[in-house]
Amino acid sequence: MSTTDKIAGLKEILALDPKNSFARYGIAMELANRGEVDAALKEFDVLTEQNPDYVAAYFMSAQTLAKVGRNPDAAEKLKAGIACAARTGNRHALSEMQTMLDELDR
Numbered sequence: 001m002s003t004t005d006k007i008a009g010l011k012e013i014l015a016l017d018p019k020n021s022f023a024r025y026g027i028a029m030e031l032a033n034r035g036e037v038d039a040a041l042k043e044f045d046v047l048t049e050q051n052p053d054y055v056a057a058y059f060m061s062a063q064t065l066a067k068v069g070r071n072p073d074a075a076e077k078l079k080a081g082i083a084c085a086a087r088t089g090n091r092h093a094l095s096e097m098q099t100m101l102d103e104l105d106r
Contacts, residue, residue, distance in 0.1 A: 006030050021051045028057070032064045040064055048080075055085050055093045062100065071104050078104070 007030050013023040028043035044061035047054055058081025065074035078101040085094035 019050050021047060021054050021057075024050070025054065025057060025060075029060060032060065037064055037068050053084060053088050055081060055088060055090050057081075058084055059093060059097050059100075062097070066100070066104065075101060075104050 007027055010023045010026045010030070013020050014027070017023070024043055024047045028040045028047065031037075031040035031043060041061060041064060044057050044064070047057045048061075051057075058077050062074040062077035062081060065071070065077060078097045081097045082094055082101070085091070085097060
């Protein structure tokens with residue numbers, strides 16, 4: 001299945017359920033993988049606004065930002081993600097994001 005087909009299928013899901021976090025995350029990831037950074041970041045932002053406890057969205061948003069050299073923005077996303085992971089008890093994600101934040105600070 002092509003990326004375009006995946007995005008189209010996920011958008012169909014969102015048309016039926018605009019707050020479907022899994023579909024929105026999938027779209028953001030596909031856009032990021034295609035190099036459509038701004039569109040991907042917009043989807044990650046909508047996702048975290050609609051579902052502030054979706055830990056992976058913060059981490060993948062930060063990784064997307066770091067890939068294009070936007071380290072200060074990536075650090076801010078990581079800090080928000082670390083707070084989210086702490087709030088939701090996701091110690092594994094918290095550890096991964098803290099490690100990435102420490103690497104960005106070097």
